[in-house]
Amino acid sequence: MKTTEVMDYHFINSDINSFVQDLNNRLANRLKTFIITANPEIIMYAGEDPEFRDVIHKADYIVPDGAGVVIASRILGTPLMERITGFDLMQEILKAAEKKGYSVYFLGAEPEVIEKAAGKIQGDFPQLNIAGYHHGYIEDDTELVNEIREKKPDIVFVGLGFPKQEQWINQHLKDFNHGLFMGVGGSYDVIAGKFKRAPKAWQKLNLEWFYRLCQQPSRWRRMSVLPVFMLKAIKKKITR
Template sequence: MLETKKVLGISFVHSNMNQLTDELHERIKDSKKTFVVTANPEILKLAGSQPSYKKTIQSADYVIPDGIGVIVASKLVGSPLHERLAGFDLMTQLLSLANDHSYRVFFLGAKPEVIEDAVHNIKKKYPHIDIAGYHHGYIDENDQSIVDEIQKKEVDLVFVGLGFPKQEEWIANHLSLFKKGIFIGVGGSFDVWANRVKRAPKVWQALNIEWLYRLLKQPSRWKRILNVFQFIFDVFFMKLTGQLKK
């Protein structure tokens, strides 16, 4: 089991990407049902104000620090995490595993045309993946047909891109219905795979300023970026006033 550190009441994976991928691969091979949350500052901010959502995050088998804001917060609370583990990067690692071992994969989320393009591009890059199916994100929470399809095809990896908190809640509410599979919320990753959004160049990622690149490319994201800085400020303020707990 990977080492974890508690940040704002949530146990985060304290490892590098290779260690995390290796452990998840072992769970795939052992058919261990697994819930993975890619937690960014916005998710933590919402969890801080909605106890029910926080419980959903806490119920996950693995919560990874997806965002430099989470790393900054971990340092402020005196529980520094090893490194940022981007959800898109983890998705890429898992797709590579699926390609090497012909694992069955299901994709849920995004607009109909986006998920179609994303699946097409993924299949093109990873031709040996067994795509069990996909469905857009405009679904009824209780749509049993999606559950039935995942069950019937005994899917190994389920990528859910419904946006937070819906993706985490969908996984938590349906996980008991499945016998196996890695279930992971991937936010807007399908938009990247569909070439609707571009990731920052590697050098920007290495400098932890991917957020700035995205803001320059999509000025309309300023509210989301502002939320990240607000989150860091809130944590810092709690530390100054003695309200902060790990």
Template sequence: MLNFKEVLGYHFVDNTMDELVSEVHSRIAVSEKTFIVTANPEIITYAQSNPFYDEIIKNSDYITPDGIGIVIASKMLGRPLRERLAGFDLMSNLLELSNKEHYRIYLLGTKPDIIDLSASNIKKAFPNIEIVGFHHGYFQSDEKIIKEIQEKQPDLVFVGLGFPKQEKWISDNLPHFAKGVFIGVGGCLNIWAGVSKRAPKLMVNLNLEWLYRLVKEPSRSKRMLAIPLFLSRVFRQ
């Protein structure tokens, strides 16, 4: 069983990565449909200003603290979370689990000429994984994707459409499926494809991954404005 702590009205998983992966493993074992949101300050700030997205986030099965800002906020509010559960690390751990258990994987997102690289590199890293399908994120209709997931019955579906699109897609389409753990993974598919790089391990360990991403992608500066807004709301609370 996982533990939870409330931060700014959202109930975050308050466990270690190993405990979270074990919980996902147990849900896959009984084919229990699961919706996981990997939430950082940008996602929470957006949800607080958009009721439709707020409802989607709160109706998910698990919200994980993907972003050191969430962990800092929890400490400021006197409800300290045990650790940051980064989305890329969660995906990597679940891929490793799938490699051991021969779980079936479906990938959805990124550009048409990139998603096949994501699938190929994941397969190279985890030879025992069965990638039963993948589709780029530039689609006009859900029908083909829904039908393929229904037919292939994957155990894990990684959706990299960026927020809020990926969470909305999961929320809208989850009723169509009989099983599967669905996780919004943002830009993780680009990292697996090799077109984006994750911050060096030292910066990750120092919780400076956000700074690395900002330097590498200056276009993210507008999105980063969500962080001071998020912190101001924490101070007010």
């Protein structure tokens, strides 16, 4: 899989269909796979946290989830093919899992949200093999890991929010013999209907972040890193 360096991280430079095909090949060969969907918030956070930065670098794939990352790649003269959102990637992986017969485990969100999300996913993908699900209020990691290991899922989606979900995957990847592991942030909330995803028109205008901010004003502090991230990209271009 081709990658392109943007802000010191090697992002996949591919369209979503080609990337999912690559993941299908890894699943078929039972290779452990760690995917991080990175947006400007995550990159800026990693800049302040060396341990989290190391976690990102350990991932098998870093996906450009965020218009800011794609815009920064253009500023730096190393354009990425397209933005691949974590939500869209999750949906395409689920579609492939249903077709290929891979089992999936869902971890994260509130108890009622993950239950509703799992039911909605089963309705959308009736032939999908759901190995199980568990909410994100984890009291005993050992018990949970043992439960997931017993179910032997091919794919584990972890929705604990960053950086917790990436740290959880990094910590426990060694406990599994195979599987694709990916952090999915607030995807369960959207699937369950707790929050709405931005309309297609907003997505095309790269305003999905603003739509989400309107629904969750408390995210303004996190969103404030966007202009700082862009200025950092411009400065990096100038210093080159």
